Amino acid sequence: MQEEFLKACRREEVEFTPVWLMRQAGRFLPEYMSIRSNHSFLEMCKTPDLATQVTLQPVDRFGMDAAILFADILLPLEGMGIDLEFAKDEGPVIHNPVRSQKDVDALKIMDAEEATPYVMEAVRQLRHELVGKVPLIGFSGAPFTLASYIIEGGGSKTYLNCKRMMYAAPTVWHALMQKISEVILRYLKAQIKAGAQAVQVFDSWVGCLAPDDYKEYVLPYSKYVMDGLKDQGVPVIHFANNGSTLLEMVKQAGGDVIGLDWRCELDSAWQRLGYDVAVQGNLDPFALFAPPAVIEGKVKRILAQAAKRPGHIFNLGHGIHKETPLEHVQVLVDAVHKYSRLSLSQLLED
Amino acid sequence: MQEEFLKACRREEVEFTPVWLMRQAGRFLPEYMSIRSNHSFLEMCKTPDLATQVTLQPVDRFGMDAAILFADILLPLEGMGIDLEFAKDEGPVIHNPVRSQKDVDALKIMDAEEATPYVMEAVRQLRHELVGKVPLIGFSGAPFTLASYIIEGGGSKTYLNCKRMMYAAPTVWHALMQKISEVILRYLKAQIKAGAQAVQVFDSWVGCLAPDDYKEYVLPYSKYVMDGLKDQGVPVIHFANNGSTLLEMVKQAGGDVIGLDWRCELDSAWQRLGYDVAVQGNLDPFALFAPPAVIEGKVKRILAQAAKRPGHIFNLGHGIHKETPLEHVQVLVDAVHKYSRLSLSQLLED
Numbered sequence: 001m002q003e004e005f006l007k008a009c010r011r012e013e014v015e016f017t018p019v020w021l022m023r024q025a026g027r028f029l030p031e032y033m034s035i036r037s038n039h040s041f042l043e044m045c046k047t048p049d050l051a052t053q054v055t056l057q058p059v060d061r062f063g064m065d066a067a068i069l070f071a072d073i074l075l076p077l078e079g080m081g082i083d084l085e086f087a088k089d090e091g092p093v094i095h096n097p098v099r100s101q102k103d104v105d106a107l108k109i110m111d112a113e114e115a116t117p118y119v120m121e122a123v124r125q126l127r128h129e130l131v132g133k134v135p136l137i138g139f140s141g142a143p144f145t146l147a148s149y150i151i152e153g154g155g156s157k158t159y160l161n162c163k164r165m166m167y168a169a170p171t172v173w174h175a176l177m178q179k180i181s182e183v184i185l186r187y188l189k190a191q192i193k194a195g196a197q198a199v200q201v202f203d204s205w206v207g208c209l210a211p212d213d214y215k216e217y218v219l220p221y222s223k224y225v226m227d228g229l230k231d232q233g234v235p236v237i238h239f240a241n242n243g244s245t246l247l248e249m250v251k252q253a254g255g256d257v258i259g260l261d262w263r264c265e266l267d268s269a270w271q272r273l274g275y276d277v278a279v280q281g282n283l284d285p286f287a288l289f290a291p292p293a294v295i296e297g298k299v300k301r302i303l304a305q306a307a308k309r310p311g312h313i314f315n316l317g318h319g320i321h322k323e324t325p326l327e328h329v330q331v332l333v334d335a336v337h338k339y340s341r342l343s344l345s346q347l348l349e350d
Numbered sequence: 351m352q353e354e355f356l357k358a359c360r361r362e363e364v365e366f367t368p369v370w371l372m373r374q375a376g377r378f379l380p381e382y383m384s385i386r387s388n389h390s391f392l393e394m395c396k397t398p399d400l401a402t403q404v405t406l407q408p409v410d411r412f413g414m415d416a417a418i419l420f421a422d423i424l425l426p427l428e429g430m431g432i433d434l435e436f437a438k439d440e441g442p443v444i445h446n447p448v449r450s451q452k453d454v455d456a457l458k459i460m461d462a463e464e465a466t467p468y469v470m471e472a473v474r475q476l477r478h479e480l481v482g483k484v485p486l487i488g489f490s491g492a493p494f495t496l497a498s499y500i501i502e503g504g505g506s507k508t509y510l511n512c513k514r515m516m517y518a519a520p521t522v523w524h525a526l527m528q529k530i531s532e533v534i535l536r537y538l539k540a541q542i543k544a545g546a547q548a549v550q551v552f553d554s555w556v557g558c559l560a561p562d563d564y565k566e567y568v569l570p571y572s573k574y575v576m577d578g579l580k581d582q583g584v585p586v587i588h589f590a591n592n593g594s595t596l597l598e599m600v601k602q603a604g605g606d607v608i609g610l611d612w613r614c615e616l617d618s619a620w621q622r623l624g625y626d627v628a629v630q631g632n633l634d635p636f637a638l639f640a641p642p643a644v645i646e647g648k649v650k651r652i653l654a655q656a657a658k659r660p661g662h663i664f665n666l667g668h669g670i671h672k673e674t675p676l677e678h679v680q681v682l683v684d685a686v687h688k689y690s691r692l693s694l695s696q697l698l699e700d
Contacts, residue, residue, distance in 0.1 A: 158671065160636055167640030210612045210634045210667075212651065245594045245614045262560045264595045284560045286510055290517030301562065317560075321508065 002134050005066040009198055009235035009257050011278050011311035017303060017340035018065035019333055020137070022239075023319030024058040025070040028326070031057050041086045045072050051122040052129060059134055061326075062333045066135050066198070067126065069191070071119055073141035073202060074149060076187045079115025080107045080179070082150060090154075097153035099161065101169075104176045109183055112190035119187075120194040127195035137237075138196030140188050142203035143181045143221035150176070159208045166217045173217060181221040185228040192232045200237040201225060201255070207242025214246050219253050226254025237280055241318060247272055262287075262317025267305035278311030283332070285316045288324045292331045299335040304347045314340075352484050355416040359548055359585035359607050361628050361661035367653060367690035368415035369683055370487070372589075373669030374408040375420040378676070381407050391436045395422050401472040402479060409484055411676075412683045416485050416548070417476065419541070421469055423491035423552060424499060426537040429465025430457045430529070432500060440504075447503035449511065451519075454526045459533055462540035469537075470544040477545035487587075488546030490538050492553035493531045493571035500526070509558045516567045523567060531571040535578040542582045550587040551575060551605070557592025564596050569603050576604025587630055591668060597622055612637075612667025617655035628661030633682070635666045638674045642681045649685040654697045664690075 005018040026032060032054050036044065044050045055070045074092050078084055083095040098104055113120050126136050141149075149155070151162045165173045188199050206218060222238070229236050239259025240250045251258055251273050260269050260281030270279050287298050299314075306312035314336045320329070339347060354368040376382060382404050386394065394400045405420045424442050428434055433445040448454060463470055476486050491499075499505070501512045515523045538549050556568060572588070579586050589609025590600045601608055601623050610619050610631030620629050637648050649664075656662035664686045670679070689697060 158636065160639060160671070160673070163634070163636040164639045167637065167644045207613065210637075211615050212648075213634070242592070242613075263557065263592075265561050284513070284563070286508065286513040287517065287560075289510060289514045294517045298562075321510070323510070 019314035079110035138191035429460035488541035
């Protein structure tokens with residue numbers, strides 16, 4: 001197996017910087033859309049053969065250095081008793097949003113293998129398919145991000161109901177976060193047991209919070225998940241989207257690798273975090289709409305900021321956009337592989 | 351006139367911390383909605399009597415320490431030849447988005463008094479109405495934020511067309527930004543000439559940019575506007591929403607007061623900026639949905655972070671939300687006025 005991704009997670013020397021892209025198994029790929037045209041999104045998630053197929057697509061096409069399981073962050077919620085639907089063009093809709101202590105009490109903490117057997121089966125199939133290729137990353141939403149869907153009943157621009165619960169009903173909030181954290185921990189442990197060789201925890205919407213609120217209402221639960229994964233023997237990537245001001249606390253919560261979005265400079269962000277943790281990132285996903293020469297320049301700039309320090313995984317600063325030109329993705333992957341073999345002085349000269 | 355706001359802008363000692371709220375003349379007020387029910391949004395903007403009335407409402411109701419002109423950031427675009435419409439429930443729609451050099455060439459740079467006479471008239475009326483009360487703040491969108499509307503044809507989640515133009519057609523981008531900057535500068539100068547006693551430049555959407563892109567594609571134009579305002583004799587507030595990682599460059603672009611959103615801690619942000627500039631902020635707008643005691647606690651925390659240093663204006667970290675409970679706004683204003691009179695040791699003890 002090509003080991004660069006796992007080596008970088010462990011901050012070991014690598015021959016070249018490994019690269020994968022958030023949402024790489026997704027709608028920007030014609031081969032994905034061709035399967036999607038015959039199946040609903042949830043059907044694809046729940047059919048291990050299909051999930052396996054689309055997980056492999058970007059690895060085969062672009063030579064990504066890791067595969068990330070095709071799944072949705074909301075899947076583990078169904079076992080809790082959440083009534084989830086992916087409405088056409090509207091994103092996820094939750095028909096029974098959680099707003100009270102009674103709602104929280106009704107939520108179940110299920111065994112992950114029982115609640116999401118298709119996820120674990122996809123992981124097992126993928127490990128089989130990926131023999132001699134690249135490592136498999138499993139993943140989950142972070143406690144805040146999953147709570148935000150459960151409370152808001154879907155996506156949100158404001159997170160008003162979330163914040164209202166935090167401030168006005170903190171007991172309910174904490175009870176909910178406790179349950180969600182336990183579900184996430186079990187879900188990730190089950191993925192690791194099934195064969196995931198690394199896991200990423202996505203705190204996609206936590207950037208809506210002020211730092212003091214993150215500290216009081218979120219950090220303890222993200223930390224609970226991270227602490228519980230420490231003895232599982234695989235690296236954990238912790239990504240707090242739009243979390244530039246939260247980085248120190250994200251590190252405190254835990255993770256072997258801290259994901260960086262594109263709003264920060266990788267060099268100063270890594271310095272703030274300290275070099276005892278690896279980093280992942282951080283090209284603006286929309287930089288992939290730039291001409292190849294601009295993409296290459298931006299790749300070199302990020303590599304120069306990483307300064308050949310062991311522990312950098314190249315990624316976008318957020319999921320890849322569905323309209324991204326395919327050939328530009330290849331430009332990116334090739335540029336990372338090519339330029340990361342240069343010495344730092346060559347990188348800076350170039 | 352009550353001078354605390356202007357004193358704080360100039361970093362002079364104040365008796366209490368002045369407070370106003372972004373979007374304070376707006377939909378959360380029943381007296382605003384009552385006028386709005388008889389007039390379209392654009393009608394209200396273009397009728398000085400109505401604009402004057404709604405500008406005064408929050409000052410009269412809550413005792414805000416500054417009035418901010420009721421207007422829309424897109425108003426100066428009409429004079430440029432932009433075909434603007436406020437579609438029902440959809441926000442602004444621009445029917446002729448700018449995508450090419452030819453589109454840019456067609457844009458006019460109008461005299462602001464000619465293009466937006468109703469804005470200047472509202473400023474004059476307001477100064478008359480505000481005699482003996484509080485200062486009047488004028489405002490404009492920043493170059494990037496206005497460019498984003500012009501290019502995208504309205505609001506955007508991705509700013510894809512903007513970024514595509516930056517990267518693939520930089521000459522067109524720079525030509526557009528030059529024209530917009532000139533229009534903004536003239537628009538703000540005209541407001542100051544009409545009587546605005548301070549102006550705020552809103553870079554509402556600039557938080558979508560990576561720092562290197564801000565530096566190359568935006569900073570020179572924001573700086574052009576700020577430089578042009580230096581000899582106008584009124585303080586300038588520069589607010590880059592979701593710009594926590596851009597703060598040093600925002601200061602470099604200019605402004606007597608730097609606006610802070612709620613994602614950063616006021617103390618560390620001010621330290622990064624340096625104490626030779628004033629700051630404005632930075633309560634999460636959704637903290638106003640919390641019970642009064644929580645609001646008061648958060649006000650005290652921000653005041654303690656400002657540490658009685660001259661040059662703090664209290665505000666939200668973004669515009670007030672339309673569903674905000676009125677009585678909580680009063681709790682906020684009263685708490686700022688009350689607790690900012692305490693000594694720092696009392697604030698920290700409390």
